[in-house]
Amino acid sequence: MTDQRIDLVGLSRQELKAEMERIGEKAFRAKQLWQWIYHYGVRDFTKMTNISKNLHGKLAEHFYISRPETAEELTSVDRTRKWLYKFDDGNEAETVFIPEEDRGAVCISSQVGCTLTCKFCHTGTQLLVRNLSAGEIVGQFMAARDSYDEWPSPPGDKRMLTNIVLMGMGEPLYNFDNTVKALKILMDQExxxxxxxxxxxxxxxxxxxxxxxGEVADVELAISLHAPTDEVRNEIMPINKKYPLKDLMAAVRDYPAAINARRITFEYVMLKGINDSEADARALTRLVKDIPCKFNLIPFNPWPGSDYECSGRKTIKRFVEILNRAGYTATTRVTRGQDILAACGQLKSESERVRCSRMKARIEAGIEDESHVLPASAE
Known part of the structure; x- marks a missing residue:
């Protein structure tokens, strides 16, 4: 029998208040629950010590506090950890933690599969199955905290899981409402x-x-750029046919981070003979002129069936030098978790098997980036 209770993870503050009112409780209960769920990481109502025993039972009757099921957990030789999380409907997505000496970033997914078909990306070979809910997006980070025992929320300088990057499976801006709702929950100071x-x-x-x-969240922005010209970007990133570089750069220039001199990050995968020439580097500097930015160069991570090769070490070094001479910071990302297919562009789950045939037809019809037109039942 399907559980008819409501999952509290992913509800906004207002929604949580409304649920308390629905079961005849005062609004202040929502604040108490919020802190137990998101500050202390508690999943069991009986452990909420400032809530009466009678209310414990009432809450458990109407609600539950979820985590995605950990279907698989792998740890790389470099300490990168990857989880395959399974959601209530059986679909799966991957999440990765990339540790540094005194901090680390959790790379979370926004979709099962991906709307886009970027040719160099393994995730892009898995067609979109569905968007993740706000609770499923937040839940990935909460489950990662469970794994590292980082509850209650410690001060920022004492955390290992210090940063969040929405760079996992999927295009987060094609799941806009759920992504922004999740971001607001993740940023809430209580x-x-x-x-x-x-x-x-x-x-x-x-x-x-x-x-x-930029209007509603103003988090840091990274652009998966990967080419300095429309001609090349059209070939390796079909989304460019809908939103060409001129329009993209205009939107980036207007983003609050650029206006306030916080730097935009441009991600650029290094593909041998495709986008790695000295001319490409110079074209890149012209493209981003007057944008406060930095470059994150990503050595191509091979995956089974890929047609591309990574640029050579000397080629990448020369590319960096040209960007540096033009006044830009350019770093080459150290490949992490490659032995467990956790590196950039390597994430892929097996949920592809449940995709709709009409979704494939959309892809073949050249509208592969229209995830926002999915029927409600698929979201």
Whole structure:
């Protein structure tokens, strides 16, 4: 029998208050629950010590506090950890923690599969199954905290899981409402309390939603750029045909981070003979002129069936030098978790088997980036 109770993870503060009122409780209970769920990481109502025993039972009758099921957990030789999380409907998505000496970033997914078909990306070979809910997005970070025993929420300088990057499976801006709702929960200071300066959202360039994001969330922005010209970007990133570089750069220039001299990150995968020439590097500097930005160069991570090769070490070094001479910071990302397929562009779950045939037809018809037109039943 299907559980008819409501999952409290993923509800906004207002929604949580409304649920308390629905069961005849005062609004202040919502604040208490919020802190237990998001500050203390508690899943069992009986452990909420400032709530009466009678109310414990009432809450358990109407609600539950979820985590995604850990279907698989792998730890790399470099300490990178990857989880395959299974949700209530059996669909799966991957989450990765990338540790540094005194901090680390949790890379979370926003969709099961991906709307886009970027040719160099393993995740892009798994067609979109559905969007993740706000609770499923937040739940990935909460489950990662469970794994590292980081409850209650410690001060920022004592955490290992200090940063969040929306760079996992899916295009977060094609799941805009759920993503923004999740971001607000993650940033709430009475709960998980991750600063917006420690959250980076990576997008392939959904121009209208970049503008909306700046208005409602203003987290750090990373652009999956990967080419300095429309000709090359059209070939490796079909989304560019809908939102060409001129429009993308205009949206980036208007983003609050750029206006306030916080730097935009441009991600750039290094593909041998495709986008790695000296001319490409110089074209890149012209493209981003007057944008406060930095470059994150990503050595291509091979995956089974891929047609590309990574640029050579000397080629990457020369590329960096040209960007540096033009006044830009350019770093080469150290590949992490490659032995467990946790590196950039390597995430993929097996949920592809449940995709709709008509979704495949959309892809073949050239509208692969229209996740927002999915029927409600698929979201």
């Amino acid at each position: 709960g998980i309390s991750v600063s917006k300066r420690r959250i980076t959202l990576s997008t392939s360039g959904v121009v209208p939603e970049i503008r909306r994001l």
